Amino acid sequence: xxxxxxxxxxxxxxxxxxxxxxxxxxxxxxxxxxxxxxxxxxxxxxxxxxxxxxxxxxxxxxxxxxxxxxxxxxxxxxxxxxxxxxxxxxxxxxxxxxxxxxxxxxxxxxxxxxxxxxxxxxxxxxxxxxxxxxxxxxxxxxxxxxxxxxxxxxxxxxxxxxxxxxxxxxxxxxxxxxxxxxxxxxxxxxxxxxxxxxxxxxxxxxxxxxxxxxxxxxxxxxxxxxxxxxxxxxxxxxxxxxxxxxxxxxxxxxxxxxxxxxxxxxxxxxxxxxxxxxxxxxxxxxxxxxxxxxxxxxxxxxxxxxxxxxxxxxxxxxxxxxxxxxxxxxxxxxxxxxxxxxxxxxxxxxxxxxxxxxxxxxxxxxxxxxxxxxxxxxxxxxxxxxxxxxxxxxxxxxxxxxxxxxxxxxxxxxxxxxxxxxxxxxxxxxxxxxxxxxxxxxxxxxxxx
Numbered sequence: 071x072x073x074x075x076x077x078x079x080x081x082x083x084x085x086x087x088x089x090x091x092x093x094x095x096x097x098x099x100x101x102x103x104x105x106x107x108x109x110x111x112x113x114x115x116x117x118x119x120x121x122x123x124x125x126x127x128x129x130x131x132x133x134x135x136x137x138x139x140x141x142x143x144x145x146x147x148x149x150x151x152x153x154x155x156x157x158x159x160x161x162x163x164x165x166x167x168x169x170x171x172x173x174x175x176x177x178x179x180x181x182x183x184x185x186x187x188x189x190x191x192x193x194x195x196x197x198x199x200x201x202x203x204x205x206x207x208x209x210x211x212x213x214x215x216x217x218x219x220x221x222x223x224x225x226x227x228x229x230x231x232x233x234x235x236x237x238x239x240x241x242x243x244x245x246x247x248x249x250x251x252x253x254x255x256x257x258x259x260x261x262x263x264x265x266x267x268x269x270x271x272x273x274x275x276x277x278x279x280x281x282x283x284x285x286x287x288x289x290x291x292x293x294x295x296x297x298x299x300x301x302x303x304x305x306x307x308x309x310x311x312x313x314x315x316x317x318x319x320x321x322x323x324x325x326x327x328x329x330x331x332x333x334x335x336x337x338x339x340x341x342x343x344x345x346x347x348x349x350x351x352x353x354x355x356x357x358x359x360x361x362x363x364x365x366x367x368x369x370x371x372x373x374x375x376x377x378x379x380x381x382x383x384x385x386x387x388x389x390x391x392x393x394x395x396x397x398x399x400x401x402x403x404x405x406x407x408x409x410x411x412x413x414x415x416x417x418x419x420x421x422x423x424x425x426x427x428x429x430x431x432x433x434x435x436x437x438x439x440x441x442x443x444x445x446x447x448x449x450x451x452x453x454x455x456x457x458x459x460x461x462x463x464x465x466x467x468x469x470x471x472x473x474x475x476x477x478x479x480x481x482x483x484x485x486x487x488x489x490x491x492x493x494x495x496x497x498x499x500x501x502x503x504x505x506x507x508x509x510x511x512x513x514x515x516x517x518x519x
Contacts, residue, residue: 089122090354101191105132108191112139112182115365118395119358126260127355129195130203134256136192137166137211138249140173140185145218145245148296149177152226159219163212165189166196166204202259210252217244231299231313235335238302239279246282250274253359262352273349276342277359283336284366287329287373291317292383305331308425317380323423326375331426333370333416337433340367340409344437347402360398364408368394371412375419410438 095103109117109132120131141162144155154175165171170190176183185192196204221241232238254274257263267274286293286300293300299313309328310316316325343363350356368386373379386394397408413434420430 090357091122091124091128093121093128094125101194102129104188104191105129105136105195108136108185108188112136112185115362115391119361123354123358124260124262124352127256127262130199130207130256131253131358133192133195133199134207134210134252136185137162137196137207138214139182140189140192141211141215141218142245143176143180143182143186144173145222147176147180148298149180150175152222155222156219159215159222162215163208166193166208166211169193169197203256206252206255206259210248213248214244217241217248220244225298231303232301233303235302235304238300238304241300242279242282242286243275246285247275247278250276250278257350257352257355262355264349264351267346267349270346273342273346276339277346277363280336280339280343281362281366283332283339284369287332287336288369288379288385289383290329291380301328301332305335322377322380325380326377326421327424327426329373329379330375330420330424330430333374334426334430334433336370337413337430337437340413340433340437344402344406344409347405353399356401357399360405361395364394364398364405364412365391367409367412371415374416375421375424413437 093106098106106121109120113120113135116135120135121128123131141159144150144158144162147155150158158173171193172189173186176186196207221244232241251271251274254263254267258265258268290301294314294317301313303313306313306316306328308331309324310321315321316328347356347360347363350359365386368390372384372386376384378384394408398405417431417434420427420434424430
């Protein structure tokens with residue numbers, strides 16, 4: 071029955087989905103076609119949206135993805151000794167300039183090893199994209215490779231785990247968050263994104279961290295079986311004495327509480343992901359960014375209080391994935407509806423016995439509750455003046471995409487200590503401020519003082 075549903079969903083998508091841009095293979099070289107073949111093989115979720123990108127970014131993003139996939143394939147392979155792995159990771163950016171470079175040292179079962187065996191095709195295509203794109207890709211590859219090498223060295227010194235949430239965020243930044251920086255720079259360089267997007271580092275950082283945290287939560291069983299653990303001790307030690315205790319049947323309830331806290335941590339990035347999406351104007355770029363985010367949230371909902379995640383890898387059904395692609399290829403309101411649907415499902419499964427029951431419900435409410443004019447809601451109690459300004463901006467003050475980034479710059483000026491009046495009088499807000507939540511009341515008090 072599920073296979074029939076998958077076929078029907080795929081058929082419906084093909085019938086009704088009209089890509090913004092279609093890849094034209096007529097003038098592609100043989101190496102270009104090989105690269106797109108590897109894109110299909112290594113990026114099940116990303117390949118469809120990459121292939122519908124604006125022609126200006128189609129090949130650069132395909133090559134960028136394959137380069138980082140190759141880097142990740144080396145980092146993931148625990149059979150490669152540190153003396154070999156570390157220089158590979160740190161020098162990977164330099165291999166992009168070496169004609170014919172390939173790597174054959176992965177273990178046979180490494181799923182993407184074939185990409186590295188034929189990596190010379192990626193090098194060839196990298197060299198023909200614009201120098202400005204090359205510079206961005208090399209910079210991100212360098213930062214990511216060095217970050218991965220640092221953690222590989224840490225793991226080799228019998229300190230394989232991540233201890234604090236701060237370390238967890240830093241690791242996620244190096245292996246995924248930094249990709250958000252690279253993609254944002256490519257959007258801007260291609261003229262498909264406002265230059266102000268580069269300044270708002272916390273927004274694209276949240277985009278990457280949300281995706282990576284989803285992967286780490288979903289892959290906990292596979293990583294544990296491979297001798298690795300990425301869940302921070304600061305979280306899991308609240309629930310069990312030893313990380314391996316999470317996988318013992320007698321500790322199932324404790325394991326579910328732990329996983330729900332991990333998911334709570336990931337959900338903390340959702341609002342900023344939605345704010346980032348608001349600033350994207352070109353439809354194919356919006357789709358490229360929105361679809362992985364909705365799939366990540368759907369995966370977190372699947373993992374939430376699901377005992378199966380401690381026994382095997384779990385994934386959303388292909389039919390659900392295609393449905394999400396359809397829904398997420400529209401606009402921000404449609405994406406917000408998808409987010410609303412999945413956080414509601416999380417709330418329905420939330421257990422009063424869970425230590426984070428109230429916090430999980432609260433953050434789900436923040437994501438799902440619209441404000442007047444279909445704005446996004448971040449109804450939380452601000453802990454600082456900056457939180458007050460930020461909440462006022464994100465929840466109450468956006469009026470149009472045309473003025474979005476100008477308004478955000480005004481918010482930044484105010485929240486960094488400049489004139490409150492400058493923030494209050496910003497023309498892009500049109501004085502249309504709804505002071506109806508707890509944070510709104512706090513803003514009202516602050517602005518009138």
